[in-house]
Amino acid sequence: MNIFNYFESKFKEIVDEMRRAGVFPETADTSKIVFELPRDPSHGDIACNAAMILAKQVKMKPRDLARLLATRLNSCDGVTTVEIAGPGFINIIVEPRLWSSELRAILAAGKSYGSNNSGAGKSVNIEYVSANPTGPLHAAHARGAVLGDALAGLLEFSGWNVTREYYINDAGGQVDTLARSVYLRYREALGENISDIPPGLYPGAYLQEVGKALAARDGDCYLEQDEAKWLAPVRIFSIDAMMSIIRDDLLRLGIKMDVFSSERLLVEDGKVQAAMAKLHKDGHLYRGVLEPPKGKEPEDWEPREQLLFKATTFGDEIDRPLQKSDGSWTYFSSDIAYHLDKLERTGGNLINIFGADHGGYVKRMMAVVEALSGQKDALDIKLCQLVNLMENGKPVKMSKRAGNFVTVRDVIDTVGADVIRFIMLTRRSDQTLDFDYRKVTEQSRENPVFYVQYAHARCCSVLRQAGALQDEVCLERLTAPAEMALIKLLVSWPRIVVSAANAHEPHRIAFYLMDLASTFHSLWTAGRENPTLRFILDDDVDLTSARLWLVKATALVIRSGLGVLAIPAKDEM
């Protein structure tokens, strides 16, 4: 049993006992009580805040309550001493065997150490990337892609049944523009001189190949036709071509989607009408006129009666339009149908990864999912901020108009997928991130991926030196402060996983790995300066064994952590 769980269950027994004795009211709320590793080692091995949380509910002074609880905890198996500090912290010092049994648990669990079943096999759907199928993924897409995929891995590791999903926006005007752009390249492929790309069409050279492929497949049959005839087949061909590029880009990033959902199919299957009917039945729709936005009034604003969703009922600022003036559905409408579809497939637990530029879209999406599902927390939307591409500290100039943006593929070719996957998680997702693709290829502490990989490689190096490991070891021999610091960090790995998964914040895994690597490097160098701290000792076979198992455990946890992020560990650099 995990040491934290051990104390939590012991504490629960104490609380139950107190309730029976009438010291605690039946209603006492213990949900905010935690047992944790204190930052400062002088505060003991495990610290608990129970006395401060319960003091008011129990009508006792925190320190008095702490004393009461401390005597009970003191009699628990494995506890050496219990101290009361500050406003009422209960600091527990445990017998070394508790730590060594934790270490044994790591070695027994192997790579799966840290995995847990907090998801209990429930389904969760993560929609991410969902870039418009009008070109290859550009560098900015990589962040949302990595965030979503790492979150997927994290939730799988926590016992969730994860669906990775990509929503293809193939029903709007942008794919018509794509088709027209490809048609131009198609004429070019058939020998026509097209000169400049007219404004409003996509200029990217990547469409030349698509035009050629279309000409090769269908010949010149579209040349004499009206747009009304060639638009549909060219559009389908173009979207397929773009999606195959995007799928390939994702695969190079190590991302494999389970489901690609098509907006066009939803619309054609009448899913939008169905979703609207449901909203209408539940009284969430009406026809009305919107006020123009205050302060910034568009010049061409005309009051217009339109079909609206009562988003204000669910906390949005204004009600949201569902139909364009020509009667066709807005993007929001098909997105409603899409989310209803996802709700029906998964029964809730939806996560969307959005770019920061979609921030204004969050409230209405949350509102409509609440309206459709009747639950407030069926959907979580993670906004992910911009990536500033840098080269040696200088921003890389990108002009979308000229079509010379930096693609994901470019970045993968220069730095590799592992580096991208890790670097994208070295910031909280709602913080902007500078990605310097010169610095991240350095082999130094400047490059966190390297730093973590190197720690793992060093572990492997020691284990190679040592040869076969002994089975019977006395792990209680591990007592040096630097060793204890490492053990405690290793033991906290399962908690990091749970908290990161609950918060939907995979960056915590990356930060933990950097912390772990640092602690291990530190222990390593301690052995250089103090030979008695070296892992391999000529004159003490038993202590050597114990230390080798510690190294083995460190390697396992690093491998486990990198595995959650879908980054391979390296045995040698």
Place this chain on the structure above:
RNA sequence: GCGCUCGUAGCUCAGCUGGAUAGAGCACUAGACUACGAAUCUAGGGGUCGGGAGUUCGAAUCUUCCCGAGCGCGCCA
């Protein structure tokens, strides 16, 4: 004008959902290779957590009002 995301050391950022004296890296200063991989490590200085008020045993974290940055604001997706 309104909304969203933010503001933490000179710079780049963490801070485990309210805990103890706010932590890392870079840069700067001074050190450690006859060595299990020095591609690393040790030590030091550096802070009104944007500002004010509030909530309570306790606030970087929660509430509110200012200041500043980025993003968004009917028939684009």
